Amino acid sequence: MANVSHPRGDIASHPDAPEMRARYDRMLGGRDVALVDGPVFLLGLYCAVSPWILHYTTSQPALVTHNLVVGIAIGLLALGFTAAPARMYGLSWAMCALGAWMIISPWIVGSSPDAGVIWNNVVIGALAVVLGAVCAVTAARSAPKQ
Numbered sequence: 001m002a003n004v005s006h007p008r009g010d011i012a013s014h015p016d017a018p019e020m021r022a023r024y025d026r027m028l029g030g031r032d033v034a035l036v037d038g039p040v041f042l043l044g045l046y047c048a049v050s051p052w053i054l055h056y057t058t059s060q061p062a063l064v065t066h067n068l069v070v071g072i073a074i075g076l077l078a079l080g081f082t083a084a085p086a087r088m089y090g091l092s093w094a095m096c097a098l099g100a101w102m103i104i105s106p107w108i109v110g111s112s113p114d115a116g117v118i119w120n121n122v123v124i125g126a127l128a129v130v131l132g133a134v135c136a137v138t139a140a141r142s143a144p145k146q
Contacts, residue, residue: 036131036135036138037078037081037082038078039127039131040074040077040078040081040095040128040131040135041074041075041078041079041082043074043078043124043127043128044071044072044073044074044075044076044077044078045071045075046071046124047067047070047071047074047102047124047128048067048070048071048072048075049071050067050071050120051063051067051068054116054117054120056113056114056116056117059114059117060110060111060113060117062109062110062111063105063106063109063110063113063117063121066105067121067124070098070101070102070105074098074128077091077094077095081135089135089136089138089139090139092132092133092135092136092139093132093136094132095128095129095131095132095135096128096129096132096133096136097132098125098128098132099124099125099126099127099128099129099130099131099132100125100129101125102121102122102124102125102128103121103122103125103129104125105121105125106118106121106122
């Protein structure tokens with residue numbers, strides 16, 4: 001039987017090799033903060049389920065819905081950071097804004113929150129601000145110079 005397969009050669013001589021290398025470098029260039037994506041997603045997940053973990057679903061019903069919605073928003077930002085980093089890291093400051101909102105939300109959304117609810121939202125908010133700032137600073141540092 002005849003061998004009809006093409007022998008594998010070195011791709012370095014391919015005319016599109018430099019362009020393929022440049023695309024590959026651009027694609028990996030947006031992954032500088034890949035280690036932050038997971039913690040951001042876990043933070044959003046915890047924020048969404050924290051009313052049930054801390055058992056304030058009956059005492060603070062407005063904060064239950066609030067934390068669920070903000071947690072889902074943080075989780076979606078994390079998924080966006082993972083799926084399309086070059087496009088999404090510009091929204092890192094939005095996560096900082098969500099974190100700041102989480103810090104003040106017990107007094108605005110809730111009604112006379114107790115210390116556990118306040119500490120929960122302050123810690124979630126502070127972590128969101130820190131992780132959002134890390135994403136934003138790293139994205140700004142790795143942005144292509146024009």
